[in-house]
Amino acid sequence: MTQTPPRAAIILAAGQGTRMKSPLPKVLHPVGGRAMLDHAIDAAEALGCERVVVVVGEHSPEVRAHVVNRLGEAAIAVQDPPLGTGHAVRAAEQALAGFEGDVVVTYGDVPLLKAADIAPVFGASGVTVIGFEARDPGAYGRLILEGDILTAITEAKEASPEVLAVTACNSGVMAAPAALLFSLLAQVRNDNAKGEYYLTDVVELARKAGHPTRAVFADEDAVMGVNAQAELAQAEALFQKVQRETFLAAGVTMSAPDTVHFAWDTQVGGGTVIEPYVVFGPGAVIEGGARIRSFSHIEGARVAAGAEVGPYARLRPGADLGRGAKVGNFVEVKNVLMAEGAKANHLAYLGDGSVGAGANIGAGTIFCNYDGFNKAQTEVGAGAFVGSNSSLVAPVTVGAGALVASGSVITEDVPADALAFGRARQTNKPQAAADFREKAKAKKEAAKAAKLK
Structure with missing residues (x-):
């Protein structure tokens, strides 16, 4: 030879x-x-x-x-x-x-x-x-x-x-x-x-x-050589054209492929649905059968079969969505493992940690992962329910099956199946609102009268 x-x-x-x-x-x-x-x-x-x-x-x-x-x-x-x-x-x-x-x-x-x-x-x-x-x-x-x-x-x-x-x-x-x-x-x-x-x-x-x-x-x-910004844009367009054609041929559904942008190493399995206006940064791996909804940005993340992302969601490096997991509107996930069936449907930031199978993260929830110097982990167990507008201050663990009441600031671990309140007790003062309005109105009128003198 x-x-x-x-x-x-x-x-x-x-x-x-x-x-x-x-x-x-x-x-x-x-x-x-x-x-x-x-x-x-x-x-x-x-x-x-x-x-x-x-x-x-x-x-x-x-x-x-x-x-x-x-x-x-x-x-x-x-x-x-x-x-x-x-x-x-x-x-x-x-x-x-x-x-x-x-x-x-x-x-x-x-x-x-x-x-x-x-x-x-x-x-x-x-x-x-x-x-x-x-x-x-x-x-x-x-x-x-x-x-x-x-x-x-x-x-x-x-x-x-x-x-x-x-x-x-x-x-x-x-x-x-x-x-x-x-x-x-x-x-x-x-x-x-x-x-x-x-x-x-x-x-x-x-x-x-x-x-x-x-x-x-x-x-x-x-x-094609690139010497100016216009040529760079042309090269990008040609690159994207090839990527789109490749994924369409592999069985990826895109109703508006010209609006979807891929990175050089994007992996998308057949049977995935990608809605219009989705951007993939480097390191994105999408398994077949996932659904990526409009206006989502995915970089350095994995999305398993049956999972759903968006619309208007952002997956940053280290985000890992298990089968059937859901990340919805205006949710950002960074370096968090979301196990099978876990959900964060609205307006949340999940950074550094894990969310167990079937757990639900309520709207407005924040993983407070950074103290200005170091990052720390937040662990939410399987089947846990975190109420809306909660802040989980890392490092902290919410046990399996636990409930976190809405509006709580959680700074200590929550045992499995426990109910955690991390907020001040509500106090109602009868007629206080009406009194406040009367005083405010009188003050405003006095100020107006003084101005006319």
Whole structure:
């Protein structure tokens, strides 16, 4: 059997991204709730690349820190100053010293490019680029082809009318054996108007040296680069379109799919119903058969089969709803396990703790989980009933089957099956309201008269 050469990826992320007009570095802008750069790293890892090097600029320490946090310091290569794409790839040469295998060059601002789109570049002995058929070729470099053999890449500003009519365009993604790639890059010159070293020059140099050059093709949307906020919004729209189509095909019911927004890692089982205007942040797992009602926001949470969320509910990280659990209107849940059949139907905040099976949390209830310094747990047992407008001051436990009277402030544990009152005794003073109104009216009239004098 022929052994597949090892793979490495060089991800170019040193651009300044000035057209984004944002303090956040371009490649850290999210698509589907995940930084564009992470999408590129994900694709490289899915390809089985044993080495991933990200080329960063000195102007963006945030990008460097992001890469180090995910991949470690060894994944960093610095391009300083920026002198073109060829120069950027050469900046990664030292980080790949000793690597013997194929290298693919990708970009940190191309968030929709997946491993399946890139995989065809591998397996050739020469240079391979990814092309695409452009709806509007415009300023893209044109691929001059004889079959799948790439004979040249011609920049639009240097192209003849005949070449400008070509719709096969260059995505910028390129692969070659490491030794060949860096030997060709060493020959690239910067005798052009910008004084930069262009990666595309590698194709002509490879052909002159007798190395095979070819092109493989991906969908235009997959290779879309993001350079401005409008393009970021377009990439997000394309990402969401694919997500919606995927979930609809898997049996998820959405009456208005264009109003539902998914994250890059959202999981939704078939048979789930998602009503209009729902947003999923990263880390949401929805089991089949759940119902997510309108205007809900779910992030870092799990919803079991048969559970119902919303409308107007928020599940924050750590929320875990068991089968048949219900979180209703204007209820926020954070880091709370709600067991089977547990309910919080209205206007509640549940933070840090658990709610047992079949327990009911009344409207206006608050888990007072934070004392200004530390978080503490609130535990509500199975079958317990917490009356409306109650405050449970953590750490505190309400035992199984216990009742908490409405309007209570609970600061001590409530035993199982006990009834807890945590409020002042009501006192009625006959005629006091009428007396108050008379006094207030007289005071107001006196003040008005004094003003007229």
